[in-house]
Amino acid sequence: MLFLAPSGAPENVTSESVSSRSVEVRWNPPQAHHRNGPITAYNVTVIIQSTGTQQFTLLVSNSTSLIVNSLRPCTTYDFTVIARNSIGYGPPFTVPHTTPEDSKNLVIGEFMLEIQL
Numbered sequence: 001m002l003f004l005a006p007s008g009a010p011e012n013v014t015s016e017s018v019s020s021r022s023v024e025v026r027w028n029p030p031q032a033h034h035r036n037g038p039i040t041a042y043n044v045t046v047i048i049q050s051t052g053t054q055q056f057t058l059l060v061s062n063s064t065s066l067i068v069n070s071l072r073p074c075t076t077y078d079f080t081v082i083a084r085n086s087i088g089y090g091p092p093f094t095v096p097h098t099t100p101e102d103s104k105n106l107v108i109g110e111f112m113l114e115i116q117l
Contacts, residue, residue: 008035
């Protein structure tokens with residue numbers, strides 16, 4: 001029997017801003033015939049797109065979503081998700097995402113003002 005790393009990337013990778021400094025990344029596992037065994041974890045790498053600087057890599061097990069914190073407002077990141085089984089790593093799927101501007105909310109009576117910084 002031949003054992004292989006995943007031959008397919010995670011699918012339907014999406015990103016959504018939670019705040020100006022946090023992004024939720026979601027994905028589906030690779031198709032069953034590309035897993036080559038049980039998926040044991042996912043690596044999620046965060047790179048600042050303009051500089052190519054890797055911010056960090058996170059290891060996620062037993063989940064297909066992650067909230068990434070400590071990001072910079074108004075910055076475009078590449079979020080790369082890679083599936084892993086007991087043999088090794090599969091191909092990556094990368095999705096870009098730009099964090100929104102910081103904003104402050106001020107509540108006065110029944111009105112809420114949003115102040116853009």
